[in-house]
Amino acid sequence: MTYDPKLLDKAKRHPEKQKNPDRPMGKKPDWIRVRAPQGKVFKETLDTVRSLKLTTVCEEAGCPNIGECWEKKHSTFMIMGEVCTRACSFCNVATGKPKELDQYEPLRVGVAVHEMGLKHVVVTSVDRDDLADSGAQHFVKTIGAIRFKSPETTIEILPGDFRGDMDAIDAVIRAKPDVFNHNLETVPRLYPTIRPGARYFRSLRLLQRVKDVDPSIFTKSGLMVGLGETKEEIAQVMDDMRAADIDFITIGQYLQPTAKHAPVMHFWTPEEFEGLERMARAKGFLMVSATPLTRSSYHAGEDFARLREARNEKLAAKTVVAAE
Numbered sequence: 001m002t003y004d005p006k007l008l009d010k011a012k013r014h015p016e017k018q019k020n021p022d023r024p025m026g027k028k029p030d031w032i033r034v035r036a037p038q039g040k041v042f043k044e045t046l047d048t049v050r051s052l053k054l055t056t057v058c059e060e061a062g063c064p065n066i067g068e069c070w071e072k073k074h075s076t077f078m079i080m081g082e083v084c085t086r087a088c089s090f091c092n093v094a095t096g097k098p099k100e101l102d103q104y105e106p107l108r109v110g111v112a113v114h115e116m117g118l119k120h121v122v123v124t125s126v127d128r129d130d131l132a133d134s135g136a137q138h139f140v141k142t143i144g145a146i147r148f149k150s151p152e153t154t155i156e157i158l159p160g161d162f163r164g165d166m167d168a169i170d171a172v173i174r175a176k177p178d179v180f181n182h183n184l185e186t187v188p189r190l191y192p193t194i195r196p197g198a199r200y201f202r203s204l205r206l207l208q209r210v211k212d213v214d215p216s217i218f219t220k221s222g223l224m225v226g227l228g229e230t231k232e233e234i235a236q237v238m239d240d241m242r243a244a245d246i247d248f249i250t251i252g253q254y255l256q257p258t259a260k261h262a263p264v265m266h267f268w269t270p271e272e273f274e275g276l277e278r279m280a281r282a283k284g285f286l287m288v289s290a291t292p293l294t295r296s297s298y299h300a301g302e303d304f305a306r307l308r309e310a311r312n313e314k315l316a317a318k319t320v321v322a323a324e
């Protein structure tokens with residue numbers, strides 16, 4: 001089995017972007033360094049993914065961390081096909097008309113998690129605006145299949161916004177994932193150009209809803225920087241996230257996948273990322289991950305353990321204060 005990101009046919013994957021002018025991609029700075037995909041465990045992960053006919057966002061989005069993550073058997077499964085019904089200008093996932101849902105996919109994901117012996121798994125999806133429930137039941141079935149095959153595995157989901165349909169969102173919350181992750185991606189001013197099919201406050205309301213219905217579920221949300229946002233706008237997003245009681249924020253550098261995608265306006269330096277991390281910590285998030293290569297599922301397993309610890313410490317501190 002081979003892995004070659006160059007095999008992805010860019011024109012076929014993004015037909016709606018072919019009318020865009022070419023935007024020069026420029027050279028990446030030195031601090032954006034990644035290991036080339038290789039190694040025994042990397043190949044084992046690839047074999048499992050291929051033999052069970054699974055899709056991963058690691059491949060579909062051309063994630064720069066694939067060499068490191070797959071070598072640690074950490075991959076993020078992408079369910080409901082490889083074709084997304086939206087066309088965000090930052091995203092490398094193929095867009096167009098998706099196929100029918102594969103009813104056996106939840107079971108295959110359950111088998112893969114079991115075979116790979118994963119302690120923590122992240123499941124994301126394409127946006128399926130063509131489905132009446134935007135794919136909520138498919139998420140419910142996938143969570144059920146993982147729990148059935150691997151009851152000890154903790155589950156993190158990273159779905160779309162279900163078009164704000166609260167019944168669909170509530171069904172997924174009742175399936176009780178351990179982490180409900182949904183990315184705001186960018187600041188509200190840039191939504192019309194970067195995330196035209198989404199709405200900033202709809203995404204925030206979704207995350208708030210998770211906490212309202214089941215406060216035991218951790219919530220997590222991510223931002224990509226480098227699209228032209230300002231530090232003040234990021235601070236406002238952080239405040240909005242805290243107002244929605246979001247536990248964990250991830251912030252990473254946007255990298256332009258092809259010349260037809262939104263251009264990188266700024267490469268935030270490692271020092272600037274440290275500044276963003278300090279700002280987020282000061283605003284009271286339980287966990288913060290802010291580095292150029294941070295992605296919402298990067299180091300998700302280790303981060304989940306730390307997240308749980310951080311909450312236990314916070315609860316213990318509250319109990320001590322109450323007892324005094």
Ligand code: SF4
Pocket residue numbers: 057058059063064065066067069070074075076295296297298299
């Ligand atoms: S960071 Fe996430 S998407 Fe990227 S390779 Fe790792 S698991 Fe996959």
